[in-house]
Amino acid sequence: MITTIRRGTARDAGAVAALHAESWRTAYAGIVPAEALGDGLAAQRHEIWELRLTVDYGGPETAPELLIAEHGGAVVGFAYLVPQPDGRVLLDNLHVRPGLTGGGIGRGLLDAALAHIAARHPGADLYLEVLSANTRAVAFYERAGGLRTAAGEGVFPGGHLLPEYEYTWPRGERAPEEVPAAGQSRS
Incomplete structure (x- = not known):
């Protein structure tokens, strides 16, 4: 599947929110309490993405x-990078449409994220937090060269505390095999 990776805009909020909710319901079923994945999830994700994509960050x-x-004009995955006060960059979200995982979309997004950080935040580490019970994601991050750098608990909607790991890609220690520039195709 040939996928194009591009920068997102406020126009993407609805598609990203829908994919985010669908991905959570698939990946977190049986891990996160059912009420956190219930009927209000789609509206909650939409509100969050509308805010995230319209705020002026300075x-x-x-x-x-x-x-x-994107594939065929449809959003099939996304990654959201957030610079942190400590100089690192948080990969706050990396989601691929359920049913399309395992086809290189997630790896393409991760490689594009690393390339973005190298260009925009030279020397910064990329890190993320993942639920420890999300074994498929944990395996993906480890295959992609992430180093487990911490373990703790994350707060999920509804105040649920769940065990999680932190993975880090220190700059200079992992060079992506193939890094497409934003807007270029990746097969």
């Missing part, structure tokens, strides 16, 4: 970046 050093993976 400049490129502090502004988050949304990367969109």
Whole structure:
């Protein structure tokens, strides 16, 4: 599947929110309490993405970046990067449409995120937090060169505390095999 990766805009909020909710319901079923994945999830995700994509963050050093993976004009995945005060960049979300995982879309988004950080935040580490019970995601991040750098608990909607891991890609220690520039195709 040839996927194009581009920068996201406020126009993508609805598609990203719908994919985010669908991905949570699929990936977190049996891991997260059912009420956190219930009827209000889609509306909650839509509200969050509308806000995230319309706020003025003050400049490129502090502004988050949304990367969109498209196939045939449809959003099939996304990654959301958030610069942190400690100089690192948080990969706050990386989601691929359920049914399309395992086909390289997630790896393309991760590689594009690393390329974005190298260009926009040279020397910054990329890190993320993943639920430890999300074994498919944990395996993906480890295959992609992520180093487990911490373990703790994350707060999920409804105040649920769930065990999670932190994975880090220190700059200079992992060079992506093939890094497409935003807007270029990746097969």
